Amino acid sequence: MLPRRVFQFLIIYFLFLCGLMALKYGLxxxxxxxxxPVGIYHTLIAEYRQYSLATMNTMTVAVIGQVISVGMALVIGIAGRQSTWLGSFIKVAAFNFQAYPIVALAPILFILLGDGFLTRLLIAAMICYFPVLLSVLGIMSKPVDDIEHFYRVTGRMRWQLEVKIRTFENLTQLTTVIAGSATLAMAGTIVGEFIAANAGIGYSIRIALYQSDLGKILIALFLIGITIAVYQALLESLGVVIKRAWTGR
Amino acid sequence: MNTSAKTYILPACVLLLMTLLVATSARAGDKVVYRLKWLRNVSVVGALYAENHGLFKKAGLDVEVKAGGPERDAIRELELGYADFGEASADQVLRARAKGAPVVVIAQLFQVNPLQWMYRPEETRIDALADLRDKVIGVTFGGNDETIMNTLLAEAGLGSGDVRLFSVRYDYTPFYRRQVQLWPVYRNAQAPLIAAQLKKAGEATAFFNPEEFGVKFVANCVVTTERTLKEKPELVKRLLTALLAGWQQALAPENQEAAISTLQKYDPDTPRPTLEEQLKITRGLIQPDAAVAIGTIDEKGWEQTGRIMRTQKQLAGEVDLKAILRPVGGGAE
Known part of the structure; x- marks a missing residue:
C-alpha cells in the first residue's frame, strides 16, 4: 500500500511539474x-533539510489535531445520533460552529492562545473534525436493523452495543473517512501556520511568498504531498490491521 | 417567419449588438490594466484620483485600476499579460530582474519608504542605532522590514543575541499589550489608525525611520515590461503623465476635499480626521522636497537597496540598474 501511494503521488507531482514547464517554455x-528545473533542483538542495524539518513539525501537529478531531467527532457523533432533543441540539451546535470561517475565528484564537502550538493544533482540529463528524453522524444514526432487531426484541440492547454494531458494520467507510481526514488535518495545520505560527511548513511557505520564490513553494508542496501520502498509507494499513483483528478475516 | 428562425434571429441580434458595443468602447480609449501594490487606500491615492477624476480618460486611456494585496504580484501579471502597468517595490523588481523577468521601472512613487517602526516615547528612546540593544522588535519574517532591520542591526554592530525579533502579523495586540517595543507599520496608512487608538488611551507614539539612520530601501514604483516601453512609448508616456498628475492633484492641499472624497468611496469606515492625517503624511513621503518632481527615480536609493539585498544574501549577484531604471518623464512637477 505504501509504495503504491508514494508512486502515485510522484506521478501526480511530476505531471504537475511537467504542466508548469510546458507553460513556462511555451509562453x-x-x-x-x-x-x-535547474533552479528547482538548487532550491531543493539548499532548502531540503530545513523544509523537511518544518514539514515534520507540521505533520506532528496535524496528527495530534486529527486524533483530537476524530475523538471529538466520535463523541459528538455518538451523542448526537439519537433523534431526541439533546441529539438534535448537539447536531445544530456542531453544524453552526462549522459555519464560521476559520479566518474569522483565527484572530480570536490568536489573542487568546498566542501564535504557538495550541493555535495551530486547534485550527487543524477544527478544519479536520467536521467531515469526520458528518460521517460518524451518518453511520451512527442509521440502524443496522438485521442485527439490532434481535437485541431490541430480547431487551438486551444498550447504547454501547448499538455503537459497536454500527461501527463494525461500517468499519471500511469509517477507516476511509479517517484516512481521508489526514489531508484536512494537514491542510488545517498549514492554514493555522499561515495565520498564526512561528514554525512549520505553512510558515515557511508564507516567507517564500513574501520573497516571491515559487521554487521554494514547489519544494514545500512536494514535501507536504509525500508526507501525506505516507501517512495516509499508514492509516489505511492500520485500518486493515484493526479490521482483521476484529473480524478475524 | 417560422419558430426556428425566430429562435435564432433574436439571440444573433443581441450578440451583434453586444459585439458592436464592445468594439465601440474599445475604440473610445486604449485599454490598459494597472495593478496596484496594495488595497485601495491612501498609499495608492494618486491612481484612485486619476481614475475618479477622469485624468486617464483625458489622456485617451481606458484604465482598469485593479486592487493589489499580499497575494498579488504586479510583475508576474505583467509577464503573464494580465496587466500592462503596475506597482512593485524595489526588492520585488530586483529579485524579478535577477531571475530574468523583463520588468522596467518608469517612475518611483515613494521617495521615503513608508515602512517605519512605531514605539511609545515614554518607554523607549531611539536616538542612535545602539539604542536598539535589548529591545523587542517586531518584524515580518521574510518581509522587507526584516531585511531593513537586519541591515540596521548590522550597522549598529548588534548581533542576534542583542535584540529579540518578534514575528508580527496583521494583529497589533502584542504591541497594544506592550509585549513588543517597536512595531513595523506603514507610516501613512496604518500608523495614524493605531496612533489614534493609543491616543484614546492617553498614550503618545513616535516613529523610528530607518532613512534617518542612513538606510534607504526603495518602496513602491511604477513598472511595465521592456516590450511595452519599446513598442508603445507614447502609451507609456500618456499613462505616466496622467498617473503622476493624479498624484500631484491628490496631494495638493487645495484638492484635499476631492482627495478625501475619493478615499472615502473605497474606505468609508476610516474617520475623516484620520484620512486627513494619512493624506498629510503621504505628501511628505511622496514629495519630501518640492524641488524634486513626483515620480523621480532615486538612483542612489536603488543602489543602496541592491547592496542591502546582496549583503542579506537575497540577491546572488549584481543587477544592471541602467537596464531597470528607465525614467520616462511624466512631467509632474
Missing part, C-alpha cells in the same frame, strides 16, 4: 514566474 516565461 517563454522568466524564472521569476516559473523557475527552471
Amino acid at each position: 517563454a516565461l522568466s524564472d521569476y514566474v516559473i523557475p527552471a
Whole structure:
C-alpha cells in the first residue's frame, strides 16, 4: 500500500511539474514566474533539510489535531445520533460552529492562545473534525436493523452495543473517512501556520511568498504531498490491521 | 417567419449588438490594466484620483485600476499579460530582474519608504542605532522590514543575541499589550489608525525611520515590461503623465476635499480626521522636497537597496540598474 501511494503521488507531482514547464517554455516565461528545473533542483538542495524539518513539525501537529478531531467527532457523533432533543441540539451546535470561517475565528484564537502550538493544533482540529463528524453522524444514526432487531426484541440492547454494531458494520467507510481526514488535518495545520505560527511548513511557505520564490513553494508542496501520502498509507494499513483483528478475516 | 428562425434571429441580434458595443468602447480609449501594490487606500491615492477624476480618460486611456494585496504580484501579471502597468517595490523588481523577468521601472512613487517602526516615547528612546540593544522588535519574517532591520542591526554592530525579533502579523495586540517595543507599520496608512487608538488611551507614539539612520530601501514604483516601453512609448508616456498628475492633484492641499472624497468611496469606515492625517503624511513621503518632481527615480536609493539585498544574501549577484531604471518623464512637477 505504501509504495503504491508514494508512486502515485510522484506521478501526480511530476505531471504537475511537467504542466508548469510546458507553460513556462511555451509562453517563454522568466524564472521569476516559473523557475527552471535547474533552479528547482538548487532550491531543493539548499532548502531540503530545513523544509523537511518544518514539514515534520507540521505533520506532528496535524496528527495530534486529527486524533483530537476524530475523538471529538466520535463523541459528538455518538451523542448526537439519537433523534431526541439533546441529539438534535448537539447536531445544530456542531453544524453552526462549522459555519464560521476559520479566518474569522483565527484572530480570536490568536489573542487568546498566542501564535504557538495550541493555535495551530486547534485550527487543524477544527478544519479536520467536521467531515469526520458528518460521517460518524451518518453511520451512527442509521440502524443496522438485521442485527439490532434481535437485541431490541430480547431487551438486551444498550447504547454501547448499538455503537459497536454500527461501527463494525461500517468499519471500511469509517477507516476511509479517517484516512481521508489526514489531508484536512494537514491542510488545517498549514492554514493555522499561515495565520498564526512561528514554525512549520505553512510558515515557511508564507516567507517564500513574501520573497516571491515559487521554487521554494514547489519544494514545500512536494514535501507536504509525500508526507501525506505516507501517512495516509499508514492509516489505511492500520485500518486493515484493526479490521482483521476484529473480524478475524 | 417560422419558430426556428425566430429562435435564432433574436439571440444573433443581441450578440451583434453586444459585439458592436464592445468594439465601440474599445475604440473610445486604449485599454490598459494597472495593478496596484496594495488595497485601495491612501498609499495608492494618486491612481484612485486619476481614475475618479477622469485624468486617464483625458489622456485617451481606458484604465482598469485593479486592487493589489499580499497575494498579488504586479510583475508576474505583467509577464503573464494580465496587466500592462503596475506597482512593485524595489526588492520585488530586483529579485524579478535577477531571475530574468523583463520588468522596467518608469517612475518611483515613494521617495521615503513608508515602512517605519512605531514605539511609545515614554518607554523607549531611539536616538542612535545602539539604542536598539535589548529591545523587542517586531518584524515580518521574510518581509522587507526584516531585511531593513537586519541591515540596521548590522550597522549598529548588534548581533542576534542583542535584540529579540518578534514575528508580527496583521494583529497589533502584542504591541497594544506592550509585549513588543517597536512595531513595523506603514507610516501613512496604518500608523495614524493605531496612533489614534493609543491616543484614546492617553498614550503618545513616535516613529523610528530607518532613512534617518542612513538606510534607504526603495518602496513602491511604477513598472511595465521592456516590450511595452519599446513598442508603445507614447502609451507609456500618456499613462505616466496622467498617473503622476493624479498624484500631484491628490496631494495638493487645495484638492484635499476631492482627495478625501475619493478615499472615502473605497474606505468609508476610516474617520475623516484620520484620512486627513494619512493624506498629510503621504505628501511628505511622496514629495519630501518640492524641488524634486513626483515620480523621480532615486538612483542612489536603488543602489543602496541592491547592496542591502546582496549583503542579506537575497540577491546572488549584481543587477544592471541602467537596464531597470528607465525614467520616462511624466512631467509632474
